[in-house]
Amino acid sequence: MAGRLRAAAAGAAAAAIWALQEPLDQRVLRYDYSDVAVLGKGVTRGPAWRPVGLALHLANGALFGLAFHEARQRVPVSERKLALGMALVEHVGLYPLCYVVDRFHPARGEAGVPPLLTSPRAFAQATWRHALFGLALGQLAGRDPAK
Numbered sequence: 001m002a003g004r005l006r007a008a009a010a011g012a013a014a015a016a017i018w019a020l021q022e023p024l025d026q027r028v029l030r031y032d033y034s035d036v037a038v039l040g041k042g043v044t045r046g047p048a049w050r051p052v053g054l055a056l057h058l059a060n061g062a063l064f065g066l067a068f069h070e071a072r073q074r075v076p077v078s079e080r081k082l083a084l085g086m087a088l089v090e091h092v093g094l095y096p097l098c099y100v101v102d103r104f105h106p107a108r109g110e111a112g113v114p115p116l117l118t119s120p121r122a123f124a125q126a127t128w129r130h131a132l133f134g135l136a137l138g139q140l141a142g143r144d145p146a147k
Helices: 002-029 035-043 049-074 079-104 120-141
Strands: none
Touching: 002 035, 002 049, 002 120, 035 049, 049 079, 049 120, 079 120
């Protein structure tokens, strides 16, 4: 159980790192895309979107940490490589769902929720964010005590 809790906490912490650095990659790539905004503004309107979006983002990170914990029990790869690989596979596999955000998100076009699917900058941001998340998760989760 301690391994699962550590992996979930590592996933939430890695998601927090992702969220904290979003303003930096938005400035560098000059594109106003925020996963926290996409999540928060998809659930609520008004000033509560930011804490709601952050909570959802951290919860997603924790769930990803649990999936990582289960995968590392079965895949004979170092924790860092596995976490990075899983994060990038998730990114490439789920990026086409940006079509749904672009078409149906209630806040599409608002701050933090620009067009995503056809934007090379948004794809670059998502790639960077997932790589950072994977590297942080692999580092924070540490070695699997069961191995």
